[in-house]
Amino acid sequence: MIWINRVLRAVFDAVLSPFAAWSPWVGLALVSLVSAVGVLWIFKRTSNQDALAAVKSRIHAGLFEIRLFNDDLPAIFRAQTSILKANAKYLWLSLPPMIWIIVPLFFVFAQLQFHYGYEGLRPAETALLTLRLEEGAEELAAGTKPAVTLDVPAGVEVQAGPVWAPALRELSWRIGVVESGDYEAVVGYGGVEIPKSIRSTDRVARLSPNKVAPHLMGQLLYPAEDPVSGAPSVEALEVSYRERALDFLGWQVPWWLAYFVLMILFAFALRTPMGVTI
Amino acid sequence: MALAAVLASLSLFSCAKAKLEKQVIVLGFDGMDYQYTRRLMAEGRMPNFSKLAETGTFGPLATAVPPQSPVAWSNFITGMDSGGHGIFDFVHRNPDTMQPYMSTSKTEGSEKAVKVGKYKFPLAGGEVKLLRHGTPFWELLEANGIESHIYRMPANFPPSGSASFELSGMGTPDILGTPGTFSFYTSDIFVNEREISGGAIYALDYWENRAEGRLHGPENPFLQRRQTLSADFALHVDPESPVAKLVVGDEQRVLAVGEWSDWVPVAFEMIPTQVLPAMGRFYLRSLRPEVELYVSPLQIDPISPALPISTPESFAAELARRTGRFYTQGMPEDTKALSGDVFSREEFLAQAKITGDEILGQYEVVLDDFDGGLLFYYFGNLDLICHMMFRSTDPGHPAYDAERDPEYLKVVEATYTAFDRIVGYTLEHMPDDAKLIVMSDHGFSSWRRAFHLNDWLIEKGYLTVKNPSKVAGTNIYSNVDWSKTRAYGLGLNGLFINVEDRESKGVVPKAERAALIAEISEELLAEIDPATGEPAVTRLYELEETYHGEYLGLGPDLQVGYNKGTRCSFESAIGDLTGEVLEDNMAEWSGDHCMDHTKVPGILLTSGELAKPASSLKELGGAVLAEFGITWSGTSTGG
Numbered sequence: 003m004i005w006i007n008r009v010l011r012a013v014f015d016a017v018l019s020p021f022a023a024w025s026p027w028v029g030l031a032l033v034s035l036v037s038a039v040g041v042l043w044i045f046k047r048t049s050n051q052d053a054l055a056a057v058k059s060r061i062h063a064g065l066f067e068i069r070l071f072n073d074d075l076p077a078i079f080r081a082q083t084s085i086l087k088a089n090a091k092y093l094w095l096s097l098p099p100m101i102w103i104i105v106p107l108f109f110v111f112a113q114l115q116f117h118y119g120y121e122g123l124r125p126a127e128t129a130l131l132t133l134r135l136e137e138g139a140e141e142l143a144a145g146t147k148p149a150v151t152l153d154v155p156a157g158v159e160v161q162a163g164p165v166w167a168p169a170l171r172e173l174s175w176r177i178g179v180v181e182s183g184d185y186e187a188v189v190g191y192g193g194v195e196i197p198k199s200i201r202s203t204d205r206v207a208r209l210s211p212n213k214v215a216p217h218l219m220g221q222l223l224y225p226a227e228d229p230v231s232g233a234p235s236v237e238a239l240e241v242s243y244r245e246r247a248l249d250f251l252g253w254q255v256p257w258w259l260a261y262f263v264l265m266i267l268f269a270f271a272l273r274t275p276m277g278v279t280i
Numbered sequence: 281m282a283l284a285a286v287l288a289s290l291s292l293f294s295c296a297k298a299k300l301e302k303q304v305i306v307l308g309f310d311g312m313d314y315q316y317t318r319r320l321m322a323e324g325r326m327p328n329f330s331k332l333a334e335t336g337t338f339g340p341l342a343t344a345v346p347p348q349s350p351v352a353w354s355n356f357i358t359g360m361d362s363g364g365h366g367i368f369d370f371v372h373r374n375p376d377t378m379q380p381y382m383s384t385s386k387t388e389g390s391e392k393a394v395k396v397g398k399y400k401f402p403l404a405g406g407e408v409k410l411l412r413h414g415t416p417f418w419e420l421l422e423a424n425g426i427e428s429h430i431y432r433m434p435a436n437f438p439p440s441g442s443a444s445f446e447l448s449g450m451g452t453p454d455i456l457g458t459p460g461t462f463s464f465y466t467s468d469i470f471v472n473e474r475e476i477s478g479g480a481i482y483a484l485d486y487w488e489n490r491a492e493g494r495l496h497g498p499e500n501p502f503l504q505r506r507q508t509l510s511a512d513f514a515l516h517v518d519p520e521s522p523v524a525k526l527v528v529g530d531e532q533r534v535l536a537v538g539e540w541s542d543w544v545p546v547a548f549e550m551i552p553t554q555v556l557p558a559m560g561r562f563y564l565r566s567l568r569p570e571v572e573l574y575v576s577p578l579q580i581d582p583i584s585p586a587l588p589i590s591t592p593e594s595f596a597a598e599l600a601r602r603t604g605r606f607y608t609q610g611m612p613e614d615t616k617a618l619s620g621d622v623f624s625r626e627e628f629l630a631q632a633k634i635t636g637d638e639i640l641g642q643y644e645v646v647l648d649d650f651d652g653g654l655l656f657y658y659f660g661n662l663d664l665i666c667h668m669m670f671r672s673t674d675p676g677h678p679a680y681d682a683e684r685d686p687e688y689l690k691v692v693e694a695t696y697t698a699f700d701r702i703v704g705y706t707l708e709h710m711p712d713d714a715k716l717i718v719m720s721d722h723g724f725s726s727w728r729r730a731f732h733l734n735d736w737l738i739e740k741g742y743l744t745v746k747n748p749s750k751v752a753g754t755n756i757y758s759n760v761d762w763s764k765t766r767a768y769g770l771g772l773n774g775l776f777i778n779v780e781d782r783e784s785k786g787v788v789p790k791a792e793r794a795a796l797i798a799e800i801s802e803e804l805l806a807e808i809d810p811a812t813g814e815p816a817v818t819r820l821y822e823l824e825e826t827y828h829g830e831y832l833g834l835g836p837d838l839q840v841g842y843n844k845g846t847r848c849s850f851e852s853a854i855g856d857l858t859g860e861v862l863e864d865n866m867a868e869w870s871g872d873h874c875m876d877h878t879k880v881p882g883i884l885l886t887s888g889e890l891a892k893p894a895s896s897l898k899e900l901g902g903a904v905l906a907e908f909g910i911t912w913s914g915t916s917t918g919g
Contacts, residue, residue: 128542130532147519162536165525167516169490174525176534242532252594 003218007225014113015208022205026118026248026257029206034261037110038268039276041103046278049099054279057095060088096280108222111258113208116226118257120211120243122203123179128161130242131198132174133189136215139235142168151190157183158200171237194233200241213239302426303714304907305647305706306656309699310349310434310450311663311873313723314340314881320696328704329885332716336888340881342896343722345821346773346839347877349450349663350384350412352721353434355897358414359912363827365414367435368835369771371854375783378757380770380854382459383834384411384435384451387587389501399551400504408438408587413831417901418443418654420910427653431646432639434658434721437610438588446591447599449658450610454577455558455586456498460609464622465493467571478616484515484571491515491571495528495578497548497556509548509556515564515573522567535564540634543605546578557584559605561634563627574622576631580608603642607635613664619868625688628668636661640702647709654904659702665695666724670871674726678864707887715907717890719900720882727872729809730849730865731816731842732858733769739861740803742767752859759857763787767800767837772853772874774836775800797822797837804840809862816862818843819876841876848874 021029064085071077123129133150135141141148147166150173154160163175177187179202189196199210210227214220215237221229230236247254273280320326321333329338344352345361346369354365362368371380386409393400412435418428419442430436432449439446454460462479467486474481484491497509516525522537526544533541541562547555558578565572580586582596582605589608590596600606612635618628636659643657671677672688706716734756737743744764745751751759756768762778762785769775777793780786788796804817819841823832826839842848850867851858873880884894892906893899902912 130534132532162523162534162539163518163521165516165518165521165523165534167490167525168488169514169516170525170527172525174532174534 003221004216004228007221008228010109010113010225011208014117018117018206022207024206026206026246027260030114030118030248030257030261031264033110033114034264035268037107037261038265038272040106041265042269042272042276042278042280044102044106045099045280046276048102049279050095051279054092054095057088057091058279061085061092064088109225111261112223112225114257114261116208116210116224117206118248118261119246120209121246122201122205122207122209123243124204125179125181125202127202128176128178129200130174130240131177131187131189131200132172132238132240132242133164133191133196134237134240135171135173136235136237137171139171142171148173148191153188153190154200155185155187157181157202158185158187177241189239192233192235196230196233196236196239198239198241199227209243211241211243302908303650303652303711304654304717304904305650305710305714306654306717306719306904307702307706308353308433308656308658309662309718309720309883310658310660311666311722311724312696312699312720312883313666313725314883316692316724317696317883320693320700325693325697326700328700328707329718332703332707332718332885332887336716336886337890337893338883338885339895341719341884341894341900343873343877343880343882344897345826345877346841347722347873347875347880348772349721350435352882352897353436353450354412354414356719356721356900357412357416357433357435359417359898359901360414360829361827361898362835363829363832365412365829366831366834367412368827368839369774371771372834373770373774373776375786378762378784382451385409385437386411387453387457395504398504399502402501406501410436410438410440412436416440416442417905417912418656420905420912421654421908424908424910426908429646429650429653429655431643431656432658432660433656434610434660439591441591443591444653445595447596448589448608448610450660452580452589452608452610453587454579454609455556456496456578458577460577460611460614460616462577462614462617462622463496463575464617465491465571465573465575467491476616476620476622478614479620479622481622484573486571489517489519491517491573493573495546495548495560495575497546497558497578500550502551502554509550511546511548515571517567517571524564524567524571526562526564533562535562537564537567539564540630543579545581545583545605556586557581558586563631565627574617574627576612576614577609582606582608599642603645606638606642611660611664613661613668615664615668615869618668625669629665629691632661632665636698643702644705644709647706654908659699662695662699663724666692666871667869668871670724670726674728674870677726677728677870679866679870703885714887716887717900717904718883718885719897721897722873722877722882723880724871724873725844725875725880727845727847727865727870729811729816729846730863730867731846731852732849732861732863733775733840733852734855734857735852735859736804736807736861737767737769737775738857740800742800745857751857754857756855756857766796768855769840769848769852770855771836772848773839773841775838775840777837779837793837801838809843809846811862811864812845814845815843816846817841817876819878841878842874844875844879846875847872 018029064081067081068078157180159178161176161178164173166173182202185200187198187200198213201209208226212224213227214224214229216229248260321330344355350367354367358365367383372383373380389406392403421428427444430443430446434450437448437451439448464481465484467484473483484493492514495511500507500509513528526533528544531544543559546558549555559581560578561576563574582600585596613632617623669691671679672685673692744761745759746761765778766788767777777788778786779788801820807816809816821839823835823837890903892903894903905912
C-alpha cells in the first residue's frame, strides 16, 4: 500500500503541479474532465450497453404512453408499473459499472482531498502539531507525561508546548511559520524519530494533515504522506492546516462538491461523442 | 462639426474619468485633542502631522453638543445637530416607561412564529434598526457616481446601505446584543459566579489537569422557554509546564500563560442543523495556583455575520478572508475588564494593542486596494486608551499614584505618535494629488471630579425619593417619588424636566417648564466645587435654543456642560443615586470629554487647503463633498 500511494502521489503531483499557482478551479476542472472521460470509458466497458439502451427505451415508451393515454387510468397504471420495473432494471444494470468506477474514484478522491481540501500555512501563521498515542500507550497507564522531542528546521518555530492532554492521548505544540517553504519536522518519541512534512505555501499543493499508523484503513484514507514507522504506540502525527473552500460567485463551496458537479456535467457533455449510454 | 463633437465627447469623458479618479482619504481619530496634538507637534514628536500642517491646514474642529462620540459622528455624517439626526446621548429615555435605551440602534425579534412542542419557528427574521436619522453625506457621492468606502463609522450600525462599501463600527453589539460582555473563568472555589459591569465571572470545573467551562450566548430564538445558548470548552493543562490546550468544538489552540489566542470560531447550536456563529479571543491568564481564563466579548463572526455589519452584506466576509477575522464589536478595547479588576493595566494595554494592530493591519490592506472616491477609516484606539490611562499624565488627578503612574506616563503620548505614523504611512502610500483629511470628533481632558447630577437634584429639592434614609446605592427608578419630582438626570449630560403629559408620571405643567429650566440653570452655574473652588458647570444648553429639527422630542430639556475636569458620574448617568453630589473620580476611567463642548475641541488637519473650509463637525461632511465639486446645503433640518 505504501508503494501504491507513493506512485499515486507522484502522478498527481506531476499532473497538478502546472496549475499550482492558478485558481484551484483550473486544476479541478481539468481533473473533473479527465475523471469524466475515465468514468465514461469504464462505464462503457463494464456495462451492458445494449441492455441499458433497451431499458431506457422502455422508460421513454412508458412516459409517452402516459402522455398519450392520459384519459385512460388503467393504461396509465400499466405504464407506471412498466417504468418502475424498467427503472429497477436500469439500476441493476448500472451496478456493475458503478462498482468498477468506485474503486479508482476512491483513490482519485483520496489524492485530491490533500491537494484541494486544505490550505498551506502562510508566513506568520500558526498551527498545531499533535502527536496522538494509541490507547495502550504505557504513559497513559503510568499517568506520566511522555518524553518527547521536536526538532524543526529554520523557517519554522516552536512557539509553545508540548502540552500533554491524557484525556485526548495527545501531545501538542504550537508551531509558527517564518517563511514559505517545504519543511520536515522531526518528533522524537520512544527512541524513534518520526518525520512530519509541513508546507507553507499559498499555492495548490499536496498537504498532509495526518501521518498515521501503518494500518490499511489509515493508508487508504490518508495517502498524502508515508505512515509512521517503528513507533507502535503512535496513532497519528497531525498538522492543523486550515480547510479550503472554493469561492463560487460569493458562495463558499467544498472542493468535492465542485469536483462531482463538474464531473457530472462533463460526463453528460461527452457521453454522445464517446458513444456511451448512461 | 463631427470633429468638434468627437472632441467634446472626449473632453466629457476625460472630465468624468478625472472625477472618478479623485481620491479623498478621511482618517477619523476618535478623541484626538487639539491642545495635546498642538503641544506634541511643537515638541517635534508628531513630524508627519507637522509636515502635513506646513503644506495644508491644522486647527481645532468644533465638536458636538454634548461632545459624545455618537452625537459628534452623527453631526459629521448628516451635517445636522441632534435635533435633526435624533442622537442626543449614548442613551435615551422612554418617557412612557422612564427606562433608558441605546440611542443609536434597536434590535427587534420576529413577533410571528409557529410553535411546535418546545420549539418555535420564527416566520420572519428579526430586524435591526438604525435610529440615527438624516442623509449621510456619502449618499450624495454615490448619487454622483463616486464610490464611497466607509470603514467603522460610529453611529452607523446597521450600516446605512448607501455607501459602495461599509463596515459598521461603534454601536455594533457583541453576539449577546450588548456593547461588550467579557467572560472570566477561574478554578478558584472561593470566587462566586456573578455578573459585573461589562462582564461576568464563572467557575471552572477543574480536576486532573483538565478544566471545563461553558461559553454563554444569547437566548435561543427557537425555544419557547427562555434559555440561553451555550457552548462547552475544555482546557487541558500540562502537568509540568505553564501551557495548556484549549478545545472549543472542533477548534484547538495551544496557549502559554500570558498568551492570547487568535480568533476562535464558536458555534452555538440552536436546533439540530442550525447554529449561531460567533468568535472570541482567549487569554490564558494563569494556570497555577488557579486556572484563570479571560474570554473576550463573543463577537459577530464577519465570515458568517449573524447581524448585518457591512454593505454589501457579503463584504465583511470578503474582508475577513483577505485580512483574517477581526473585532466587529463597536468599541473593542476592553475598558470594563480593567475597571472590573479583571485586567491589570498591562493586560488592558496588551489587549488594546491587539485591537489597534488588527485595525491598522486592515487599514493597510484597504488603503492598498483603494483606487478612487472617498475612503473614510476610523481609529478608536486613542479614545479608549485616553479614557483609561489619562490619569498617568495628570499628577493632579485624585487617583494619581506617584509610584505606579509614572510608568505609564508615556502611554497616551505613544498612542498619539503611533497615530502620527499612520498619517506618515498614508502620505507615503497615497497618490500625490489625493486629499488627506485627518479629523477627530472631540478632544480630551483629565476627569478628576464626578458630579452626581441626580443627587444634586435631590439636594436642591427637584428630585424626591420615596425613602430618604436609603438613598445611596438605589436607583431613581426604584426609589424616586415621581409625583414630587420635577427634574431628573439621564445620560452623560442630560437633564429632563418631568413634564406633565410628556413623561408618563409628569408633574410640571408645560407652562412652567421654561421657568424651571432657567431656575435650575442658574443654580447649576452657581455650583462651586468645594475641592477646587471652581464652578462645576460652565455652560448649559437649552433644547430649543441649541438644536433644530424634527427629533427635539427625544432630547433632554437641558444639556449640562461640565467644567473641564468634571463630568457626570457613571451612577447618575443611568439613574443611580449615591448620597453624594461631588466626589473624586477614583475609577480607572480617568479621562473624558463629556464636558463643556468649547473646552474639548477636536482637530482638523488637511493636505492643502479645503475647497470649502470647515470649522465644525457639522460642516465637515459638506467640505468633503466640496472636494468632489459637490455642493451640499446640508440636510433640510437641523443645520
